[in-house]
Amino acid sequence: MKALCAIAIVSSAVLLGAQGPATSGSVSLFEGARLIVGDGSAPIENSAFLVENNRFTRVGRKGEIQAPAGAARVDLTGKTVIPALVDAHSHIGYMKNLTSGPQNYTRENILDHMYRFAYFGVAASQAMGSDFGDLPYQLRAEFQAGKYPDAARFLTAGRGLAPEDEVRPDNMRHSAYTIRSEDDIRKAVQELAARNVKIVKTWVDDRDGAVRKLTPSMYGAIINEAHKHNMRVAVHATNPADAKGLLRAGIDIFAHMISDVDDELVQLFKQHPSTSILLALGGPRRTIHAPWIDPPHPLVRETVSPEQIKRLRDRLAGTTPDVLERGRASWERLASGIRKLNAAGVRIGVGTDGGGQQGDQFVGWTMHTEMENMVAAGMSPAQVLVAATRTSAAILGLDELGMVAAGKSADFVVLDANPLDDITNSRRIASVYLRGKQVDRARLRARWTGGGWSKN
């Protein structure tokens, strides 16, 4: 097995090396950082790790690992290193400054979002069912061929499967297959399978009575058909009764936190240990807690236009006491449910719903607020870091990401402070490395702040 892995690593390094600047036969030894490897173990103080081409090849303590002849040495004394983050639920290509919708879904805008993720230390993001046309598959192939070495990996679930009432021309479900029958389901899933999609997205939500949601027999058919093709199903569902039905039907991924968690739901999760949940807490949380918008956090100022910042700030400032009180109650319910699921050992990953159309869920930034929100709900910073790295990578089937470990892709973030002390230290980004190469964050920042926001 080890020998096979080594062969795979060598051949992929050679392939990537032939294609561009991601690799140039470079070897670097990074020394002195506190290293959080991503599996929840205690950090390695005064660490050393070797990056050869685009992979970690050795990880240990400073002094244990010698630099090979010709290797560059990078002194990270005083810094903390974490694996690059993974956002398992986003909507890529829709948001563009003050507008959001399918009209913005272009190659240029999708790539801009993938550079934003990279800027924030996110190595991969999964678009959850809002993609359409050939473009996402073309881009996926280009990413796999190594065409964008300093952008986050773009993962697509293709078009989602939605009941008729969900689909409107101006929302993200406009791209979905309209599902009226089991025939529609088979056809849609087979098309996605032919596109080599790994995760199928669906929605089970009556939207406060506005939508006739998929029945249990219909979502059961989606799950069965997907499993037949070796695909997994991610669902937007927040109602506990729906969640129970979905667990019984074999759902793989919940893309949102469930609004109420009782003992029966916890038991069902325990009976389905491979089922994962992503929480997407940004919307409910920011109504009651968003100190980063006023004044805007430097990372927000560097990546979001002044008018978009102002719009969100005004919106949040206009929250009425009534809405605030309801928001607090609903947050408390969510947090209590998260604590129960976490205590029961449920597999929790990080998915932000970034770029979604609820408005101003800033791409990349939401990863850092989401981690803060998860800690606010009662998870420890160490648990949240594992969720955001190893667990999210595993949920997406990204074997090469999620840890700083020999054989993994050298994707990591260098921080000026320790996120185990305070999870918001994840925002104190000194540098980001993707596939062994440092992301030129200054160049990206100049593109966003220097190019005229109105055009962006």
Ligand SMILES: [Zn+2]
């Ligand atoms: Zn979503």
